[in-house]
Amino acid sequence: MNIHEYQAKQLFAQFGIPVPKGKDVRTPLGAEKWSTTLDSPVYVVKAQIHAGGRGKAGGVKLTKDRAEVPGLARDLLGKTLVTHQTGPKGRKVRRLLIEEGAAIAKELYLSLLVDRDSGWPVFIASTEGGMEIEEVAATTPEKVLKEPIDPAVGYQSYNGRKLAFGLGLPTLEPAVLNPFISMLGNLYRLFMEKNASLVEINPLVITQDKLLIALDGKVSFDDNGLFKHPDVQAFRDLHEEEPLEIEATNNSLNYVKLEGNIGCMVNGAGLAMATMDIIQYAGGRPANFLDVGGGASAEQVKNAFRILLSDANVKAVLINIFGGILRCDTLATGVVAAARDLNIQVPIVVRMEGTNVELGRKILTDSGFNFTVADDMRDAADKVVRLAVQQ
Numbered sequence: 357m358n359i360h361e362y363q364a365k366q367l368f369a370q371f372g373i374p375v376p377k378g379k380d381v382r383t384p385l386g387a388e389k390w391s392t393t394l395d396s397p398v399y400v401v402k403a404q405i406h407a408g409g410r411g412k413a414g415g416v417k418l419t420k421d422r423a424e425v426p427g428l429a430r431d432l433l434g435k436t437l438v439t440h441q442t443g444p445k446g447r448k449v450r451r452l453l454i455e456e457g458a459a460i461a462k463e464l465y466l467s468l469l470v471d472r473d474s475g476w477p478v479f480i481a482s483t484e485g486g487m488e489i490e491e492v493a494a495t496t497p498e499k500v501l502k503e504p505i506d507p508a509v510g511y512q513s514y515n516g517r518k519l520a521f522g523l524g525l526p527t528l529e530p531a532v533l534n535p536f537i538s539m540l541g542n543l544y545r546l547f548m549e550k551n552a553s554l555v556e557i558n559p560l561v562i563t564q565d566k567l568l569i570a571l572d573g574k575v576s577f578d579d580n581g582l583f584k585h586p587d588v589q590a591f592r593d594l595h596e597e598e599p600l601e602i603e604a605t606n607n608s609l610n611y612v613k614l615e616g617n618i619g620c621m622v623n624g625a626g627l628a629m630a631t632m633d634i635i636q637y638a639g640g641r642p643a644n645f646l647d648v649g650g651g652a653s654a655e656q657v658k659n660a661f662r663i664l665l666s667d668a669n670v671k672a673v674l675i676n677i678f679g680g681i682l683r684c685d686t687l688a689t690g691v692v693a694a695a696r697d698l699n700i701q702v703p704i705v706v707r708m709e710g711t712n713v714e715l716g717r718k719i720l721t722d723s724g725f726n727f728t729v730a731d732d733m734r735d736a737a738d739k740v741v742r743l744a745v746q747q
């Protein structure tokens with residue numbers, strides 16, 4: 357789960373990480389009221405959407421004149437921002453963060469995430485803050501520093517010193533050396549205590565007053581740890597999520613919407629990934645990732661179908677099931693019920709193997725619907741790609 361910048365900054369403050377004075381507002385009037393409580397040479401109005409790259413897209417406005425804040429708020433609220441992270445549809449701005457501006461001397465990059473190779477949390481830091489870290493990593497990889505943390509030992513200040521010296525902080529600004537080392541400790545505490553999967557501060561700034569401040573904030577959480585954190589759950593913003601994905605979650609299905617036109621219904625995440633690969637290999641593009649789970653009921657299969665077909669891009673469906681705990685006849689019953697109830701118009705290709713596969717196939721062929729039964733995965737992919745093209 358992702359949260360907004362203003363929420364990330366609330367968490368930062370809770371964990372002793374310095375942030376600018378600011379507040380989230382939803383109206384120009386709110387922006388005006390809050391700005392009068394601020395006293396700063398610069399005011400910042402920031403669009404709150406679950407995507408970075410707002411600066412370049414015009415979602416971060418600075419002004420020296422407090423009286424301009426409500427006007428800037430009016431311009432941004434309700435606007436659809438398109439950044440390199442939103443996709444072409446963009447995201448509607450429903451909320452703003454109004455902050456005291458910082459006089460920036462230097463922008464740094466700092467994040468903490470799980471390294472998939474070692475399984476350890478790893479700090480990533482760079483002197484090239486403010487810009488896209490992916491670009492820095494591609495063009496000047498030597499400027500991206502990493503410091504893995506052994507979770508059995510936890511963060512130690514020598515980890516922070518190593519990074520600080522690697523960044524050249526002692527010459528850049530010695531006053532921020534100790535604040536930097538303790539900030540990393542606080543970040544690590546937040547990360548572990550809240551089951552985060554990513555904490556990113558870009559930019560982490562050194563101000564002209566020699567203070568170290570988190571000017572931006574992004575936090576992602578491990579969904580499997582959310583049940584332990586009602587405070588984090590309260591941060592959830594359904595406006596920022598795909599409606600079909602919300603519905604899938606409510607039905608205990610793992611569904612991720614994608615851009616292609618071939619709907620996939622699969623049991624097991626690994627098989628789902630393989631199915632998406634083989635569709636691409638056959639020249640098609642998957643419309644979604646959908647894992648109905650190992651022990652889905654006929655009812656759940658039907659729900660999965662409904663969600664899958666709510667996507668108007670879907671021109672054909674590939675059902676790829678390995679019948680283990682979910683038996684093939686249960687699946688077939690669900691598929692037939694769904695085809696009947698939902699008045700399915702698009703062609704459906706089925707590839708099934710495993711428990712009760714003969715019975716499953718019989719239920720499909722006896723149903724009166726025109727299902728295409730495939731021999732194996734390759735055959736299924738070829739058939740569904742051909743059918744999608746014909747639609």
Ligand code: GDP
Nearest residue numbers: 400408409410411412416457458486558559572
């Ligand atoms: P993002 O583009 O979505 O990552 O949004 P950021 O919060 O990182 O803001 C983008 C850029 O706006 C930053 O890298 C800064 O250069 C600039 N910016 C944001 N807040 C301030 C501020 O208080 N003072 C100044 N001078 N620049 C700011």
Ligand code: MN
Nearest residue numbers: 408558559572
């Ligand atoms: Mn940023």
